[in-house]
Amino acid sequence: MYKAVIIYDSRKGQTESIARIIEQGLRDGGVEVLLKKATSATAKDLRDADAVVLGSPTYHGEMMSSLRTLLFEMEKADLRGKVGAAFGSYGWSGEAVPRMSETMKHVFGMNVVEPGLNVLERQSDLNKCREFGRTIAERAGQGRK
Numbered sequence: 001m002y003k004a005v006i007i008y009d010s011r012k013g014q015t016e017s018i019a020r021i022i023e024q025g026l027r028d029g030g031v032e033v034l035l036k037k038a039t040s041a042t043a044k045d046l047r048d049a050d051a052v053v054l055g056s057p058t059y060h061g062e063m064m065s066s067l068r069t070l071l072f073e074m075e076k077a078d079l080r081g082k083v084g085a086a087f088g089s090y091g092w093s094g095e096a097v098p099r100m101s102e103t104m105k106h107v108f109g110m111n112v113v114e115p116g117l118n119v120l121e122r123q124s125d126l127n128k129c130r131e132f133g134r135t136i137a138e139r140a141g142q143g144r145k
């Protein structure tokens with residue numbers, strides 16, 4: 001069975017809700033999922049994962065600091081070729097999702113699902129979020145063929 005880890009942070013709960021729907025989509029796609037808040041995640045959580053899914057809302061034009069810290073922590077894991085994906089809730093500019101995707105692609109050489117899932121606040125489309133999870137599951141399966 002393929003494994004995915006979803007690591008996210010959220011101040012008001014919107015990105016957290018999206019994380020839970022993506023989790024369902026991944027499970028629909030037959031993937032085992034570990035869901036963790038970025039404040040308690042470490043490089044160890046990434047070791048067995050075929051796919052790493054990062055979630056952060058955008059605040060002041062940036063991802064949350066817990067995700068920035070995690071991206072430095074991720075340097076300790078060998079992630080080359082693993083599937084990566086990013087998602088998050090935003091109000092008007094939504095920088096966090098492209099930044100996380102770019103870092104996974106350029107720094108870690110991951111196989112990134114693009115574009116990431118940038119969701120306008122209070123407008124999360126359940127089907128879209130679930131579909132994003134299924135897309136990540138499919139990509140994880142292809143990587144192992």
Ligand SMILES: Cc1cc2nc3c(=O)[nH]c(=O)nc-3n(C[C@H](O)[C@H](O)[C@H](O)COP(=O)(O)O)c2cc1C
Nearest residue numbers: 010011012013014015057060061091092093094121
């Ligand atoms: C102080 C503050 C700053 C924000 N800065 C941005 C921003 O720079 N760009 C943006 O797109 N949204 C911004 N937002 C909107 C949040 O991204 C949005 O409310 C999001 O849904 C919060 O997600 P969460 O519930 O997961 O914390 C800001 C919100 C607050 C309260």
